[in-house]
Amino acid sequence: MPRLPMPWSKKRGQRTLGSPFAGVAGEVAFSTAAFLSGVFGLSLVLISRFAPQQVPDQVPAEALSSNLSSWVMGIVSVAAIVIGATRLIFRVMHLNASDEMRSVIATKAAALERLAPGQGGESGLPNVPRGKSITDSPGEYLSYRLPILAGQDGILGPALLALFWNTAWIILLAVVVSGFWIDRPRWIIAGLLIPFALIGRWSFQYFVSQMRQRLGVGPTVVEISDHPLKPGHAYEVFVSQGGRLKLKRLSVELVCEEETFFRQGTDVRVERHQAFGQVISKQRDVEVDPQSPWEQQFSIQITGNVMHSFAGTHNAIRWKFVVKGDSRPWPSFCRSYPVVVHPPDSIPNPSQR
Amino acid sequence: MYRAGGELKATWRISRVSVDELRRLEISVLWHTEGKGDEDLHVHHFERITDVPLKEIGVENEQSIQCVLPASPLSYHGQLIRLSWCVRMRLFLEDGREVLSESPFYVVTELQTAPCVATPSEGETQPEEIQEKKVIARASRASQTRSTLASLRR
Numbered sequence: 490m491p492r493l494p495m496p497w498s499k500k501r502g503q504r505t506l507g508s509p510f511a512g513v514a515g516e517v518a519f520s521t522a523a524f525l526s527g528v529f530g531l532s533l534v535l536i537s538r539f540a541p542q543q544v545p546d547q548v549p550a551e552a553l554s555s556n557l558s559s560w561v562m563g564i565v566s567v568a569a570i571v572i573g574a575t576r577l578i579f580r581v582m583h584l585n586a587s588d589e590m591r592s593v594i595a596t597k598a599a600a601l602e603r604l605a606p607g608q609g610g611e612s613g614l615p616n617v618p619r620g621k622s623i624t625d626s627p628g629e630y631l632s633y634r635l636p637i638l639a640g641q642d643g644i645l646g647p648a649l650l651a652l653f654w655n656t657a658w659i660i661l662l663a664v665v666v667s668g669f670w671i672d673r674p675r676w677i678i679a680g681l682l683i684p685f686a687l688i689g690r691w692s693f694q695y696f697v698s699q700m701r702q703r704l705g706v707g708p709t710v711v712e713i714s715d716h717p718l719k720p721g722h723a724y725e726v727f728v729s730q731g732g733r734l735k736l737k738r739l740s741v742e743l744v745c746e747e748e749t750f751f752r753q754g755t756d757v758r759v760e761r762h763q764a765f766g767q768v769i770s771k772q773r774d775v776e777v778d779p780q781s782p783w784e785q786q787f788s789i790q791i792t793g794n795v796m797h798s799f800a801g802t803h804n805a806i807r808w809k810f811v812v813k814g815d816s817r818p819w820p821s822f823c824r825s826y827p828v829v830v831h832p833p834d835s836i837p838n839p840s841q842r
Numbered sequence: 843m844y845r846a847g848g849e850l851k852a853t854w855r856i857s858r859v860s861v862d863e864l865r866r867l868e869i870s871v872l873w874h875t876e877g878k879g880d881e882d883l884h885v886h887h888f889e890r891i892t893d894v895p896l897k898e899i900g901v902e903n904e905q906s907i908q909c910v911l912p913a914s915p916l917s918y919h920g921q922l923i924r925l926s927w928c929v930r931m932r933l934f935l936e937d938g939r940e941v942l943s944e945s946p947f948y949v950v951t952e953l954q955t956a957p958c959v960a961t962p963s964e965g966e967t968q969p970e971e972i973q974e975k976k977v978i979a980r981a982s983r984a985s986q987t988r989s990t991l992a993s994l995r996r
Binding site: 587588589590592593596613614615616617720721747748749750751752760761762764765793794795796797799801802803804806831832833834 | 846868870875877878879880881888912913914915916918920921922923930932940951952954956958959960
């Protein structure tokens with residue numbers, strides 16, 4: 490029995506299930522249907538607004554009777570028109586264009602954007618991050634103080650969670666109390682107050698523990714003699730750990746990590762793998778005091794045959810210094826300080842092409 | 843093996859396909875990623891030859907392509923990411939079919955004798971095995987190219 494053609498195609502690794510032509514035809518049909526239904530809906534809204542007597546009998550009177558339903562239908566219709574038209578134009582423009590041709594068009598568009606004022610020039614090393622923000626801060630002992638990787642040591646999230654949740658709980662409490670005050674008790678909201686209070690207590694405790702960890706562990710400072718790094722070259726690294734704590738272990742490492750983004754169903758997932766690790770220091774039983782922070786300066790040599798920093802759309806290779814500590818009263822900590830590694834002995838040449 | 847920032851010179855020709863069967867031809871020097879993540883692709887050099895120039899140049903004769911390679915990215919063979927450079931030719935035939943042929947190459951620096959390879963962690967594949975896999979991968983890629991070219995010689 491002959492199989493009916495599917496109006497879609499599906500990618501399974503290197504294979505594509507279904508005909509690519511059927512997939513394109515299905516997408517074009519869907520976009521056209523979305524566009525036309527949007528036009529139809531918007532027309533109805535405009536007619537009902539400016540010429541109500543022209544609305545067809547089949548359309549229920551309630552559907553467009555109120556201002557709210559007109560607005561909702563108008564917004565949905567405009568959204569359908571925009572989505573349908575955009576997808577349709579995009580698909581038609583990309584018909585008959587290979588992956589390479591699309592990449593060339595995208596590169597030309599990016600080059601035009603860079604010509605705009607304030608966009609900056611080429612670094613001469615395509616797909617190598619510039620890492621300009623890394624050298625923003627001068628160091629006390631060496632040339633640059635490295636910034637901590639954003640989002641690793643944040644206390645803002647737990648603080649906001651605790652603040653907003655407990656504020657909402659106080660408002661609910663006020664509603665319940667006012668209900669009892671005017672002899673109209675709200676039992677359901679009153680019943681919800683207890684579990685909500687437990688969540689509020691947990692969020693506050695979490696915030697306090699994060700705060701204690703932050704204050705107890707103290708700041709970690711990493712400074713470096715030069716940046717960007719190059720394989721085969723030697724550098725000085727200064728590390729300082731403050732706070733009041735007894736550490737079972739304290740280690741400093743230079744790490745190269747592969748990072749890749751991929752779609753699994755409708756989710757976008759990220760996976761990381763340590764491709765290279767160089768232990769700079771590993772010490773046991775370290776005592777840190779606010780008056781005498783742990784301070785060390787190391788000499789490191791970057792191995793010759795390692796991959797440079799790389800940033801693509803879905804894949805990246807990142808380098809960073811990682812300071813890890815197993816402490817006693819406080820939870821263990823791990824802080825990362827990103828750096829950029831250039832290809833070995835590369836000479837940036839903006840006019841290469 | 844080509845040096846980053848150096849000049850790439852290559853020759854190509856199409857045999858046993860008449861120029862009348864070709865609608866157009868695209869030849870690109872590009873890098874792309876392979877591995878677990880979605881593919882990144884960037885075309886460094888691109889030429890598109892349509893039907894009239896195709897007849898003028900005569901594709902059955904040896905043609906040359908040359909460009910200056912960029913300083914980065916370098917070829918890389920990692921655990922999650924592989925970054926590969928290649929010269930890719932895409933033929934668009936009159937009957938609507940497309941034929942793709944690739945010739946991979948490595949981009950390295952003067953100091954390197956081989957492309958960068960990720961250092962395996964404990965319990966992972968040893969470097970010798972990776973080298974072996976790389977050879978197999980190259981061999982399979984070469985056989986794929988041969989089969990693509992064979993399909994041209996209908």
